[in-house]
Amino acid sequence: MKKTALITGASMGIGKALSEKLLSENYTVIGTCRSGLIPEITHANFHAFPLDLSNEASIESAYKEISSKFPQIDLLINNAGIGPDLGLDNPEKKSYKSTFEVNVSGTVFFTESLIKLIPKNGIILIISSKMGSINECVSSSSVAYRMSKTALNMYTKILTNKLEGNISVAAIHPGWVKTTIMDSNMELATLTPEQSAEGIYKFLISNFETGTFWDVEYEKKLEW
Numbered sequence: 001m002k003k004t005a006l007i008t009g010a011s012m013g014i015g016k017a018l019s020e021k022l023l024s025e026n027y028t029v030i031g032t033c034r035s036g037l038i039p040e041i042t043h044a045n046f047h048a049f050p051l052d053l054s055n056e057a058s059i060e061s062a063y064k065e066i067s068s069k070f071p072q073i074d075l076l077i078n079n080a081g082i083g084p085d086l087g088l089d090n091p092e093k094k095s096y097k098s099t100f101e102v103n104v105s106g107t108v109f110f111t112e113s114l115i116k117l118i119p120k121n122g123i124i125l126i127i128s129s130k131m132g133s134i135n136e137c138v139s140s141s142s143v144a145y146r147m148s149k150t151a152l153n154m155y156t157k158i159l160t161n162k163l164e165g166n167i168s169v170a171a172i173h174p175g176w177v178k179t180t181i182m183d184s185n186m187e188l189a190t191l192t193p194e195q196s197a198e199g200i201y202k203f204l205i206s207n208f209e210t211g212t213f214w215d216v217e218y219e220k221k222l223e224w
Helices: 013-024 056-069 093-117 143-163 193-204
Strands: 004-008 028-033 046-050 075-078 123-127 168-173 212-215
Touching: 004 013, 004 093, 013 028, 013 075, 013 193, 046 056, 056 093, 075 093, 093 143, 123 143, 123 193, 143 168, 168 193
Parallel strands: 004 028, 004 075, 028 046, 075 123, 123 168, 168 212
Antiparallel strands: none
């Protein structure tokens, strides 16, 4: 039976590459972005929906629209995220608030609404970052981004406890990827979105241990 995947933040970067990868593996893919328009992906099995994770009404509307058309979601990949303070030395109130609205609150409550649609043996992947690892933190910059990813790592562990025996959960560090989340990434990062997507898919189809924090680039577990 064809499986259905839902990927947030599917209009560009890792989310777009993951959508294209899963489509090539015969998934039906639901992709979200703020506008709900992803004209770059024209595959017959791709379905785009609007979702603004900073807006409660948008989260509720997206859930109602998606669940009315897709009663089962086999794979949820929480990829959408922002990093307006990446590289900045000090926190700034407006960007701090928006980072947590999208990366944490929106992701948590959208996920909670979808859990009932995920069957036994389904999978939830949360695209985190090793920048959220407390053990590996050696910098004082990017305060909101780092803290938001640490919060997502804790949510991964909470979901693992909550869903153990039914749904597998993992946090993913996608590698240092050439995306527009930070200008210098496009020039300096080591992985293309496609390479990251391949690594994430390789992990997805492995018999991974639920509750894992996985580094795609170096294919190893990370410390929390």
